[in-house]
Structure formats: structure tokens, C-alpha cells
Amino acid sequence: MDTFWGPDFDALRREDPEIAEVVLNELDRQRGGLQLIASENFTSPAVLAVLGSxxxxxxxxxxxxxxxxxxxxxxxxxxxxxxxxxxxxxxxxxxxxxxxxxxxxxxxxxxxxxxxxxxxxxxxxxxxxxxxxxxxxxxxxxxxxxxxxxxxxxxxxxxxxxxxxxxxxxxxxxxxxxxxxxxxxxxxxxxxxxxxxxxxxxxxxxxxxxxxxxxxxxxxxxxxxxxxxxxxxxxxxxxxxxxxxxxxxxxxxxxxxxxxxxxxxxxxxxxxxxxxxxxxxALPEFQWYAHQVVKNSQALAAGLAAEGMRPVTGGTDTHLALADLTDLGVTGRDAETRCEQAGIMLNKNAIPFDPEKASVASGIRVGTPSVTTQGLREGEMRQIAGLIAAAVRAGPAQLREIATAVSALVSEFPAYPLPSPDLVDV
Incomplete structure (x- = not known):
């Protein structure tokens, strides 16, 4: 951990171990699950450095x-x-x-x-x-x-x-x-x-x-x-x-x-x-990233459709997709809860002309900015669609198994990867 956060984190750990624990736990949460909230992303270490300056x-x-x-x-x-x-x-x-x-x-x-x-x-x-x-x-x-x-x-x-x-x-x-x-x-x-x-x-x-x-x-x-x-x-x-x-x-x-x-x-x-x-x-790499975000979003929407979750409007042109769960008989609220227990973060969302109230909702919203930052591509989006579908339909025992599969997937594409051991000062 210290190699990521640097000496300032040591000061925080000495001064306020309770908040230091929160920071570390949140880092573990972000690294350990699939972050599919459409309005979230992982900033670069440079951005984090300036925020803490x-x-x-x-x-x-x-x-x-x-x-x-x-x-x-x-x-x-x-x-x-x-x-x-x-x-x-x-x-x-x-x-x-x-x-x-x-x-x-x-x-x-x-x-x-x-x-x-x-x-x-x-x-x-x-x-x-x-x-x-x-x-x-x-x-x-x-x-x-x-x-x-x-x-x-x-x-x-x-x-x-x-x-x-x-x-x-x-x-x-x-x-x-x-x-x-x-x-x-x-x-x-x-x-x-x-x-x-x-x-x-x-x-x-x-x-x-x-x-x-x-x-x-x-x-x-x-x-x-x-x-x-x-x-x-x-x-x-x-x-x-x-x-x-x-x-x-x-x-x-x-x-x-x-x-x-x-x-x-x-x-x-x-x-x-x-x-x-x-x-x-403004860098060329960001243009690649932005286009990949859209490709991933489209692949994820198609994957959800194949699992019986109808994409609102039939698909997406952007970083997010909205899926209608009506045919599954599951509310957006229940889907969000089950997915979170499986390590998949997304949000319940009303669909157009939704018969449910907004706090229950008939849909879920998924976004690909964070997972694209981690390096996942279209093939992984199809895997993620399957994991979401399994979680939405799962009971408690199955959710633990799905969480294990989620952890295995994200471990191949870690958020904020630690430096290689041979690069760390001893």
C-alpha cells in the first residue's frame, strides 16, 4: 500500500488510523469489484496527487x-x-x-x-x-x-x-x-x-x-x-x-x-x-480510451440483451446502457442489491414509462468508464454481462460464488496497480 500512497499516507496512518483504514478499505473495494456506475471513473495518480497537495x-x-x-x-x-x-x-x-x-x-x-x-x-x-x-x-x-x-x-x-x-x-x-x-x-x-x-x-x-x-x-x-x-x-x-x-x-x-x-x-x-x-x-491515448469506452458499452448492452435484459432504445451510442428487467420479474432495486453483494457496482434506474416508483425502478444503468480505464475490452464485457445476469437471478449462496468470479476477473486488470516488487525500494 505504501508504494502507492507514498510517505504522506504513513503520516495519515499515524495521525488518524481510523480514517486511514477507511481509505485503505475503499481502495480495496475499488480494486476488488467491478465498478459499473456510469458517473464514476478512476482518476490518474497525477490527479490524486494534486488533490492531496x-x-x-x-x-x-x-x-x-x-x-x-x-x-x-x-x-x-x-x-x-x-x-x-x-x-x-x-x-x-x-x-x-x-x-x-x-x-x-x-x-x-x-x-x-x-x-x-x-x-x-x-x-x-x-x-x-x-x-x-x-x-x-x-x-x-x-x-x-x-x-x-x-x-x-x-x-x-x-x-x-x-x-x-x-x-x-x-x-x-x-x-x-x-x-x-x-x-x-x-x-x-x-x-x-x-x-x-x-x-x-x-x-x-x-x-x-x-x-x-x-x-x-x-x-x-x-x-x-x-x-x-x-x-x-x-x-x-x-x-x-x-x-x-x-x-x-x-x-x-x-x-x-x-x-x-x-x-x-x-x-x-x-x-x-x-x-x-x-x-x-488531450493525449492520443485518451482518444483511444474514449472510443473503447463506447465499444465496451455497446458490447455490454448486447451481452445483457442476450441474457434477457432488454436494452432501452435497443442499445447505446455512449458510455452507458439502460437495461429493462421486466421480463426477468426482478426490480432494479433488487438487482442492484444482489449485484453489490456479488461485487458488481451498478445502480437501479427508472426506464421510460416505468410502472414502478423511482426508488424501486424496473431497470438498471451500467457504464463502462471505470472498467475501460482498467483495460477491459469487449471480450470481458461479455463475461461481465453473464456475471450480472447470474447475480440478478441468484440466491445468497450463488452470490458468493459470483463474487469469487468477479474478484478473479478484476485481479487480471487491477485498478491502481502496485509497482512491480523489483521496482520498490526496500
Whole structure:
């Protein structure tokens, strides 16, 4: 363990053995199971190093060159590097790296573009949307009048005719596209045309797929959107956090909406870690990775289909797939529980027109960012589909056997592999 975490971990173990144990146990958990949560990934050791660096000590309210505190020369440099890298990577006119999360980024985008009480057109949460796209328990549903568009019942694809009809009927100030459990590509131009027809801003929530955009595995929303909100974890493989890309005329409004309107001081260790991840995402190896994520996702969806778990929309174009378990007579909640007991981490998920409540759900969502980072490919995805199917149907005794098979598979592709013994100082 020490060879991975370095001397700082020895200090933690001396100062707080209880938290040190948590860290080690979580490392063992990540290494010992299949991580198929679509919104998770394994950051590089370089990203982890920056997150645990002395940059965490610096308060830097404001923006580079315009801070409210002294001593910001180094963190200014880190933020400027990250901004330049994001601009180059995505072809964005303006970038803000300070949002603490995707939800924080979305709140700032709302603050920059609309006023409380305005109408917003966004994807219904039960059909694949996001909490911040108008859920009644979220600020977006409490402060704005949200109209939800859905997918077609026959194809489970976004109904662009319905989107246009709703836009013409309600005249929203803001149109949002992007989702958390929609496995297909989104037609950004179609949304741009609809927004223009009613005089609305277009925001693309690219939190789930911005890493695929970085790796040139899916089309970019940047040329079509007024604002693109993102997270920097998930496929992008950076630290947990948010990011905003926008057109230059909106730059000042976006920056003011992040600070001082919705946030105070930025987390400079996280901002610098975002810069590291953006550099990594610009490398040729990352393009291979992003394309492999999609190939793996498609292979996993096909494997689940062969096991009787129907892929919603018939498949996937992205890093995630949504499987309908109705024909198996198993709920998403039960499937999630059984899979976790077998060392397979995924999440229950509502399917379109789901008869079950969201806390039970009829489906599961699986994603391939983490396992692709570990080096697994299409052949292993077929094995994983079989393991998921076995776990979903299994009893307690069988789950222990499946857990053993999961452990054997991931041991061949370890997360954060330890150095070879001959490379470790004795």
C-alpha cells in the first residue's frame, strides 16, 4: 500500500488510523469489484496527487489577476493553464473551471441566462433527465416553471417533434438538453433550431458525455450551445467537480454567476487537478480510451440483451446502457442489491414509462468508464454481462460464488496497480 500512497499516507496512518483504514478499505473495494456506475471513473495518480497537495491550503476568491486575497500567483497559473487547455480541447470561447460540481455549474448557468419564474424546457427526470433540469425537490423546479419533454413510447428516443411543439406552446427562455440515463446521441442542431425559433438560450448539460467529446468519440455540443455545463469526473477521468463552456458574449455573466452569485472561494487543488485531467484528455491515448469506452458499452448492452435484459432504445451510442428487467420479474432495486453483494457496482434506474416508483425502478444503468480505464475490452464485457445476469437471478449462496468470479476477473486488470516488487525500494 505504501508504494502507492507514498510517505504522506504513513503520516495519515499515524495521525488518524481510523480514517486511514477507511481509505485503505475503499481502495480495496475499488480494486476488488467491478465498478459499473456510469458517473464514476478512476482518476490518474497525477490527479490524486494534486488533490492531496498544498494547493488545498490556498483561498483564492475571485479570478486570475483579480483575487480578493494575496499570494495567488501560483494558483492563478494553475487556473490559467486549465482554462487554456479546456479552450483548446473543446474549441470553447470561454471556460470557467470553478464550479464545485455539475449541479453548481447548472445553477450558475440558470443564474446567468434566466430569471426566477421564467419557463425552462428540459427533459423529464423519469425519461432520463437530471435533478437540476426541473425536479420539484430541486431549486430548478422550485424557482422556475419547467416544462418536461419525453421520449417516444415506441422507440424510447427523444421526440423532437414534441420538443418543438412544447417550445412553440410555452415559449421558454431556456432550452436544456442532456441527460443522465439516455444512451443515445443527441441532435444538438435540432435543439439549436428549436431554441432559435422561440428566441431561447440553449444549454447543453454534457456532464455525462463531455469526456467522450474530449476523446472525439461523439459529436461536440460546443458549436451549437450558448452554454455547455460539464462535470470533470465521469468519462473525462478528472477530479470531482464542474466546468462551464460558453460563447464569449456570455463570459462575464457566467463568471459572475459562479462567483460571487453561487459560490465563494474556489477549491484550487480541484481546479489544478482539472487542469491535469484536461492535459491527459488531450493525449492520443485518451482518444483511444474514449472510443473503447463506447465499444465496451455497446458490447455490454448486447451481452445483457442476450441474457434477457432488454436494452432501452435497443442499445447505446455512449458510455452507458439502460437495461429493462421486466421480463426477468426482478426490480432494479433488487438487482442492484444482489449485484453489490456479488461485487458488481451498478445502480437501479427508472426506464421510460416505468410502472414502478423511482426508488424501486424496473431497470438498471451500467457504464463502462471505470472498467475501460482498467483495460477491459469487449471480450470481458461479455463475461461481465453473464456475471450480472447470474447475480440478478441468484440466491445468497450463488452470490458468493459470483463474487469469487468477479474478484478473479478484476485481479487480471487491477485498478491502481502496485509497482512491480523489483521496482520498490526496500
Amino acid at each position: 498544498t494547493l488545498a491550503n490556498k483561498y483564492a476568491e475571485g479570478y486570475p489577476g483579480q483575487r480578493y486575497y494575496g499570494g495567488c500567483a501560483e494558483v492563478d497559473r494553475a487556473e490559467e493553464l486549465g482554462i487554456a487547455r479546456a479552450k483548446d480541447l473543446f474549441g470553447a470561447e470561454h471556460v470557467n473551471l470553478q464550479p464545485h460540481s455539475g449541479a453548481s455549474a447548472n445553477m450558475a448557468a440558470y443564474a446567468a441566462l434566466v430569471q426566477p419564474g421564467d419557463t425552462v424546457l428540459a427533459m423529464d427526470l423519469p425519461h432520463g433527465g437530471h435533478l437540476t433540469h426541473g425536479s420539484k425537490v430541486n431549486f430548478s423546479g422550485k424557482w422556475f416553471h419547467t416544462v418536461g419533454y419525453r421520449v417516444r413510447q415506441d422507440t424510447e428516443l427523444i421526440d423532437y417533434d414534441e420538443v418543438r411543439d412544447l417550445a412553440l406552446a410555452h415559449r421558454p427562455a431556456l432550452v436544456i438538453c442532456g441527460a443522465t440515463s439516455y444512451p443515445r446521441l443527441i441532435d444538438f442542431k435540432a435543439f439549436r433550431d428549436i431554441a432559435d425559433e422561440v428566441g431561447a438560450y440553449l444549454m447543453v448539460d454534457a456532464a455525462h458525455f463531455i469526456g467522450l467529446v474530449a476523446g472525439r468519440a461523439v459529436p461536440s455540443p460546443v458549436p451549437h450551445a450558448d452554454v455547455v455545463s460539464c462535470t470533470t469526473h465521469k468519462v473525462l477521468r478528472g477530479p470531482r467537480g464542474g466546468m462551464l463552456l460558453c460563447r464569449e458574449p456570455l463570459a462575464a455573466r457566467i463568471d459572475k454567476a459562479v462567483f460571487p452569485f453561487t459560490q465563494g472561494g474556489p477549491l484550487m487543488h480541484a481546479v489544478a487537478a482539472k487542469a491535469v485531467a484536461l492535459r491527459e484528455a
